[in-house]
Amino acid sequence: MIGFWTLIKRETMRFFQVPNNTILPVLVSTALYFIIFGVALGERISTGSPEEYLIFLIPGLIMMNMISGAFSNPSGSLFVSRLLGYINDVLLSSLSYKEIVSAYIIGGVIRGIVLGIITWITGLFFATVGIHHLGWFLLYSILTCVVFACLGILIGLYAERNDTLNIPRNFVITPLVFLGGVFYSLEVIPETLRQITLYNPLFYMINGLRYSMTGTAEASIWLGAILLIALSTVLILLCTYLFKIGWKLRS
């Protein structure tokens, strides 16, 4: 188990080593989101009061930053270590493939949770949101991070160039997050967009975390939970299999 914990520590310390790239931008962008969407535009976006809109917004932004952190950690780490060749330190070691995959996932989850906490603390300067249901809160926050850490592993293994690494984030994850109900309720959008949103898996993740923090939901909490459990199981198995066969790792 020492090897496993060492790799988790390495994956965690790596992002703490470069806070200007990994932590501070989140802090700044989150504060800007609260100021622009919450304070300045809140009244126009929401049917309720500005305070109500900020309470609605905080879980969405927490989820957005958790997804970003959980995805970026293993994708960046694996891509750079493959590019520079020091991934061999891990491949030459006596760590099992399951331990390696688990450590990369946990590293992603830790970064996601750290960014989520930073977002939450930033949000507390604008509105007070607590936890309505701890069980759902833990399930949604941790499993969402697991799913996106696994996706980060897949991209970190697949990418041969820096732009390939950024394509999924820029063209898939960010649009799905923005259209997944971070900033608006289903009540205030046109019917067509509402129907499209209901097919967006990230909507259910954001909806679940929002329920766990505020007690209000716009879709089934159970549906989101089943989706997360199914996705995380499939993705963990896929990542472990890819490490076992050495996809993009061993020649």
Added chain:
Amino acid sequence: MYAIEITGLTKKYGSFTAVNNLSLSIPKGMFYGLLGPNGAGKSSTIHCITGLANITQGTIKVLGKDVVTDYQEARKLVGLSQQDIHIDPYFTMDQVLVYQAGYFGIPAGEAKKRAEKLLKQFGVWEKRNEIYRKLSGGMKRKVEIAKALIHKPKILILDEPTAGLDVQTRKDLWEFIREQNKQGLTVILTTHYLEEAEALCEKIGIITEGKLHIEANTQELKKQHKNKKLEEIFLSLTEKKQ
């Protein structure tokens, strides 16, 4: 039981065969030179032993442990200093070594002691708090070799270890490795500096086109070739082959 036992190893990259039905046994405690021209299949063989490459066909055992079915145990027994230096750029040199030891299950306290000993041994203790980019080429090479030794392997594979090292550093390195070999460490060396192989290796195997072309005791091979230098023997053998 052999330190390394390779049976019928074939390694293909697409349609290209890098290693072709190679069988090789290296006894425990030997200083063995794995030689051959560029592209002969030396590094591919080493990568198959250490798990950096998938085996197309055949088996490899490290002190009786199969490198595929019992890979975790096999990897504990081998240390590899790679031809191309790869060092984690995020951490200082002592941190890099402590992490590397940790991956092999060595507790942090013990890992720190070993890292200190190796960094002092290789004369880079003063650079322990530096990151990779701040080190000279020779220092990077020393840290690469220290990484291979940090988990105290039974078999050390050195793939072109002295490339870029000055004369004194090479001398110091070989004294240290020779001493480790005397204490029981099996050493497998690939190098293009054939005078080093001649001076250090009890036995050499020459690989050409992915096959073991010749394997012999170094001194006996020299006797057979009228005490010519290994370099001349190597050239005559590989030229004929090519």
